[in-house]
Amino acid sequence: MxxxxxxxxxxxxxxxxxxxxxWWPGETPFEIAIGAILTQNTNWKNVEKALDNLKDAGVLEAEALHALPVPRLAELIRPAGYYNVKAKRIHNFLQFLKDEAEFDLLSLKVRELSELRPQVLAINGIGPETGDCILLYALDFPTxxxxxxxxxxxxxxxxxxxxxxxxxxxxxxxxxxxxxxxxxxxxxxxxxxxxxxxxxxxxxxxxxxxxxxxxxx
Missing domain, CATH: 1.10.1670.10 (Helix-hairpin-Helix base-excision DNA repair enzymes (C-terminal))
Known part of the structure; x- marks a missing residue:
């Protein structure tokens, strides 16, 4: 007490x-989720530049981003730093989204947090802080x-x-x-x-x- x-x-x-x-800055829950991955080991100004590149390329939605070759994704998110690593992590997250929700991020909101959180944290490159940012800020889970x-x-x-x-x-x-x-x-x-x-x-x-x-x- x-x-x-x-x-x-x-x-x-x-x-x-x-x-x-x-918080969290972002026009859509999907943008928030991608921003949570991009912000690893960098500042938000750099993340904004990377997100703007994705918007300008017309790929800031799940299916389009998943279809983008990883090297091209890395090029677009270069301002966020560690762009090759982060491109792979984003692709891993998108593959999870495809397999678990047919790219519909918000459909995950019907899951139990106790079930979904371990699945998100099992994605290669998604640690507890990033995973919880996605769960709290993009999906409104109490974590x-x-x-x-x-x-x-x-x-x-x-x-x-x-x-x-x-x-x-x-x-x-x-x-x-x-x-x-x-x-x-x-x-x-x-x-x-x-x-x-x-x-x-x-x-x-x-x-x-x-x-x-x-x-x-």
Whole structure:
């Protein structure tokens, strides 16, 4: 109960300072899913350039993208970096979408999360963070996304131990917070924004951070 109060207090402090994030950027759930793969190890500006290339080529829909030769896909997504690797990962995801849903991403929403999540994470190149981004932001499943920003913030606040793994960190939030897609969506987005602006890797700007009152004394 105490952890629930702390986490909700942190959420409310971030939201009051930053306002709604309106995540995830994307015009369609499919674009959101592809963006989640493209954003691995790069910044969002580079992802936007890659998505714009796919739009300009008229292939930002599942069947067209699946039909595109992988080398051509890699060329189009070059701005996102690691383009050969990401092209293969996107193709793996599209093959899954073809096999499981006949390219209809939204048809997956009728599945149980407990069934679908292991299937998504079994796709070669789709790790827990990317998979959960697709499940939460594209398909509205209640799964909390954690990342390096989350680990750093929670560690500095004494709420997570060093070297905690993905699922251990995720369970801190999912065990303490209500199962709420909108809350999970906004909470992760706010953590990323705080991490980028205040809770930086080398030196946190703690004094001006909206979460400063929650630091251990």
């Amino acid at each position: 105490a952890l629930h109060g702390t986490l909700m207090g942190m959420y409310e402090a971030m939201l009051a300072e930053l306002g709604p994030s309106r 909390f996304v954690v990342d390096a920003y989350t680990a750093r913030l929670m560690g500095r606040h004494g709420l997570a131990w060093e070297d905690i793994d993905y699922h251990g960190l995720q369970s801190i939030f999912m065990d303490a917070l209500p199962e709420d897609v909108a809350l999970y969506n906004e909470y992760h987005a706010l953590i990323v924004r705080v991490g980028a602006n205040w809770c930086r890797k080398k030196a946190g700007l703690c004094e001006s951070c909206p979460l400063q009152p929650f630091l251990e004394q």
